[in-house]
Amino acid sequence: MTNIISGTEIGKQIRQSIADRVVKLKDQGVTPGLAVILVGDNPASQTYVRNKQKSCEAIGIYSELVKLPEDTKESELLEQIQQLNKRQDIHGILVQLPLPKHINEDNVIATIAPEKDVDGFSPVSVGKMMLGQETFLPCTPFGVMKLLEYTGVDLAGKHAVVVGRSHIVGKPMGQLLLQKDATVTYTHSKTNDLPSITKQADILIAAVGRANFITKEHVKPGAIVIDVGINRDENNKLVGDVDFDDVSPIASHITPVPGGVGPMTITMLLFNTVQSAEHSL
Ligand code: NDP
Numbered sequence: 001m002t003n004i005i006s007g008t009e010i011g012k013q014i015r016q017s018i019a020d021r022v023v024k025l026k027d028q029g030v031t032p033g034l035a036v037i038l039v040g041d042n043p044a045s046q047t048y049v050r051n052k053q054k055s056c057e058a059i060g061i062y063s064e065l066v067k068l069p070e071d072t073k074e075s076e077l078l079e080q081i082q083q084l085n086k087r088q089d090i091h092g093i094l095v096q097l098p099l100p101k102h103i104n105e106d107n108v109i110a111t112i113a114p115e116k117d118v119d120g121f122s123p124v125s126v127g128k129m130m131l132g133q134e135t136f137l138p139c140t141p142f143g144v145m146k147l148l149e150y151t152g153v154d155l156a157g158k159h160a161v162v163v164g165r166s167h168i169v170g171k172p173m174g175q176l177l178l179q180k181d182a183t184v185t186y187t188h189s190k191t192n193d194l195p196s197i198t199k200q201a202d203i204l205i206a207a208v209g210r211a212n213f214i215t216k217e218h219v220k221p222g223a224i225v226i227d228v229g230i231n232r233d234e235n236n237k238l239v240g241d242v243d244f245d246d247v248s249p250i251a252s253h254i255t256p257v258p259g260g261v262g263p264m265t266i267t268m269l270l271f272n273t274v275q276s277a278e279h280s281l
Contacts, residue, residue, distance in 0.1 A: 033087075
């Protein structure tokens with residue numbers, strides 16, 4: 001029987017434990033604070049930001065939205081970040097991506113103080129993660145690791161295949177799996193004969209950005225399949241990168257979309273923000 005890994009349920013449990021930590025922090029006079037910077041009016045970004053703020057409020061984290069117009073100069077944005085870096089009531093800073101094209105994302109992310117980089121995207125955070133040092137882990141791969149932890153499956157020696165090599169999902173995903181002693185293979189758009197590789201996976205992570213791309217031809221029977229994708233199909237329905245109906249009968253565990261990795265990403269953002277506040281004590 002296939003186990004459906006519910007990010008909604010697991011996320012709820014983790015959020016409860018984060019909320020307990022918020023109460024303890026408040027008892028010590030500290031309210032965790034997250035600043036979210038949104039530049040421009042991208043509708044998807046607005047929705048993501050609203051969800052992050054709501055989730056913060058639900059567990060007692062103070063959230064502050066810094067909304068800037070589309071034509072904000074890069075120097076003005078950097079100045080805003082520097083101001084937030086100095087504030088004691090702000091423990092996490094997040095810049096919602098993508099940014100308008102005239103702004104260099106690398107410069108912006110590198111300006112966030114590493115001790116407030118709760119998205120885990122800055123070069124310092126990424127470098128520390130690669131070295132296995134304590135740092136904020138990027139929220140989506142961190143959330144996937146929590147989901148895998150909840151399956152109770154020992155990752156050591158398992159063959160994990162990651163489809164996708166983006167800076168925010170694929171690359172860090174492989175690193176975190178490697179740190180748990182999985183044998184990791186990265187695949188991407190230039191990979192030859194993708195199904196022959198994904199079919200070897202004990203753990204298959206799909207982070208491609210193409211609706212229903214992974215079918216049962218890509219999957220070894222009994223594999224754990226984690227679907228990071230968030231896409232709209234031809235009927236405008238929210239679907240993952242994995243064709244759930246096709247793959248779920250042969251997988252041992254599988255995440256649904258929605259309700260799989262998505263809720264975990266925000267959960268780990270809350271986790272990192274509270275951890276940052278705890279470090280400030
Ligand atoms: P990117 O577009 O940055 O990366 C996609 C990756 O998929 C690239 O590495 C690309 O390869 C690879 N790829 C594209 N086509 C193929 C193919 N035919 N065969 C093999 N590999 C291919 O996307 P992200 O990593 O940012 O996001 C991936 C998905 O995850 C998206 O659907 C996104 O919406 C979703 N997402 C979900 C989150 C969540 O909270 N659940 C959070 C973040 C993202 P190459 O490098 O060669 O171009």
